[in-house]
Amino acid sequence: RKCLQRIKKTRHLNAYISVTEEVAMKQAQEADGRLLRGKPLGPLDGIPFSVKDNFCTENVETTCASRMLRGYFPPFNATVVQKLLDQGAVLVGKTNMDEFAMGSGSTDGAFGPVRNPWSYAAPYRTLSPGTDPDSDWLITGGSSGGSAAAVASLSSFLALGSDTGGSTRNPGSLCGVVALKPSYGLLSRHGLIPLVNSMDVPGIMSRSVDDVAIALDVLQGRDVKDSTTIQPADSPAPLPQEFDVRDICVGVPKEYHAPGLSADTLSQWTRVVAMFERSGAQVREVSLPHTQYSIVCYHVLCCCEVASNMARFDGLQYGHRSAVESSTEELYATTRHEGFNDVVRRRVLSGNYFLLKQNYERYFVKAQQIRRLITEDFQRVFSSGVDVLLTPTTLSDAAAYSDFIREDNRTRSAQDDIFTQPVNLAGLPAVTVPTSLSSRGLPIGLQLIGRHLQDRKLLAVAHWME
Numbered sequence: 001r002k003c004l005q006r007i008k009k010t011r012h013l014n015a016y017i018s019v020t021e022e023v024a025m026k027q028a029q030e031a032d033g034r035l036l037r038g039k040p041l042g043p044l045d046g047i048p049f050s051v052k053d054n055f056c057t058e059n060v061e062t063t064c065a066s067r068m069l070r071g072y073f074p075p076f077n078a079t080v081v082q083k084l085l086d087q088g089a090v091l092v093g094k095t096n097m098d099e100f101a102m103g104s105g106s107t108d109g110a111f112g113p114v115r116n117p118w119s120y121a122a123p124y125r126t127l128s129p130g131t132d133p134d135s136d137w138l139i140t141g142g143s144s145g146g147s148a149a150a151v152a153s154l155s156s157f158l159a160l161g162s163d164t165g166g167s168t169r170n171p172g173s174l175c176g177v178v179a180l181k182p183s184y185g186l187l188s189r190h191g192l193i194p195l196v197n198s199m200d201v202p203g204i205m206s207r208s209v210d211d212v213a214i215a216l217d218v219l220q221g222r223d224v225k226d227s228t229t230i231q232p233a234d235s236p237a238p239l240p241q242e243f244d245v246r247d248i249c250v251g252v253p254k255e256y257h258a259p260g261l262s263a264d265t266l267s268q269w270t271r272v273v274a275m276f277e278r279s280g281a282q283v284r285e286v287s288l289p290h291t292q293y294s295i296v297c298y299h300v301l302c303c304c305e306v307a308s309n310m311a312r313f314d315g316l317q318y319g320h321r322s323a324v325e326s327s328t329e330e331l332y333a334t335t336r337h338e339g340f341n342d343v344v345r346r347r348v349l350s351g352n353y354f355l356l357k358q359n360y361e362r363y364f365v366k367a368q369q370i371r372r373l374i375t376e377d378f379q380r381v382f383s384s385g386v387d388v389l390l391t392p393t394t395l396s397d398a399a400a401y402s403d404f405i406r407e408d409n410r411t412r413s414a415q416d417d418i419f420t421q422p423v424n425l426a427g428l429p430a431v432t433v434p435t436s437l438s439s440r441g442l443p444i445g446l447q448l449i450g451r452h453l454q455d456r457k458l459l460a461v462a463h464w465m466e
């Protein structure tokens with residue numbers, strides 16, 4: 001009930017696309033009964049959670065924040081959603097996002113931008129006088145901005161996001177919550193409406209590393225409905241409360257001193273590196289030389305997969321259907337023209353261009369080769385004995401909405417993914433942890449990147465750092 005009240009009180013954040021109040025109350029009552037009888041289904045029984053609107057939820061509208069999917073009520077739950085429901089967790093709503101998860105601001109959805117709860121918080125209001133959150137608020141980051149805002153504003157204890165190039169970690173960092181992008185294949189993508197199938201993973205957000213670890217235990221594992229999933233070797237267990245950092249080697253990639261890195265973020269990064277050193281961890285500067293190519297490489301591959309994925313939205317199978325039916329081609333074209341925003345349309349066009357017979361080798365194949373080099377950079381560093389990499393998550397704290405949407409800033413905002421995208425290209429686990437506030441009173445997160453399928457170890461280090 002408290003969470004549903006918070007949702008109402010924080011409506012100005014525009015964090016939710018739909019709220020599932022009735023079902024939630026019923027689920028909560030059932031959970032109450034089990035808890036009173038001392039028979040909870042598990043650690044998440046009765047815990048309110050929210051889900052990004054690109055995960056299918058049975059009989060609950062699933063829009064991907066697009067006109068294209070208005071009125072789409074899936075007949076099934078995504079595997080990760082079903083797993084939470086099976087544990088008794090209570091679904092309170094579907095969260096706002098960038099249309100089809102394309103973006104890093106949560107400013108580009110058909111239901112309007114999400115506002116960062118920190119725009120209204122005391123530290124920011126005090127340290128940044130003259131700001132008026134009602135006329136120009138701060139962005140949440142994206143594309144899972146609704147999920148991050150929901151957790152940060154206490155209307156959900158746990159939220160699912162999706163992470164293809166940083167979409168869970170980026171808003172997690174800008175909204176001051178813990179956000180995990182698990183290893184590719186550890187969590188099922190069944191029912192997650194795809195952006196880039198070879199990079200998408202469901203992401204987990206909560207207010208503490210312990211809570212994220214509990215959710216990971218519930219969510220991970222082989223799913224017959226997603227052939228890319230793997231069964232992890234270790235069985236569920238709480239994180240070690242005593243973790244000896246003297247046993248680990250922390251790598252600090254020198255290429256992550258990227259142009260545009262803010263002084264505040266740099267100083268946080270330096271401070272936490274020093275904290276590891278002082279506590280006896282081995283800290284080593286490392287090199288990931290192909291980092292500079294990751295953004296272009298990501299965008300070529302993303303557009304190619306998008307061009308293919310968006311072909312299913314033809315006006316016949318689900319969602320929006322244009323009234324123009326003079327020919328089949330015309331119906332497809334006008335349906336997509338009316339249904340997709342310009343970001344989606346641009347990516348479909350670019351992807352089809354990259355995949356043209358005469359361009360395929362030059363763009364698509366080349367990008368795959370570069371993806372391999374980026375993956376090998378990580379493999380080299382990890383096989384030299386490094387356990388985790390410590391990096392910033394974003395270049396700076398949250399931008400003002402008016403700055404973010406300025407056309408000349410659009411390309412710059414792609415640069416913001418520089419620290420998160422390489423991880424998706426390589427399929428590695430990474431988590432962002434809020435470390436402190438910037439001089440403007442806004443959260444700054446740092447990212448830890450781990451070896452493939454060592455998500456639990458990664459969380460143990462994150463827990464120590466928290």
Ligand code: GLN
Nearest residue numbers: 101102103164165166167
């Ligand atoms: N910002 C990136 C993009 O627009 C990543 C999005 C994501 O992770 N879903 O593609």
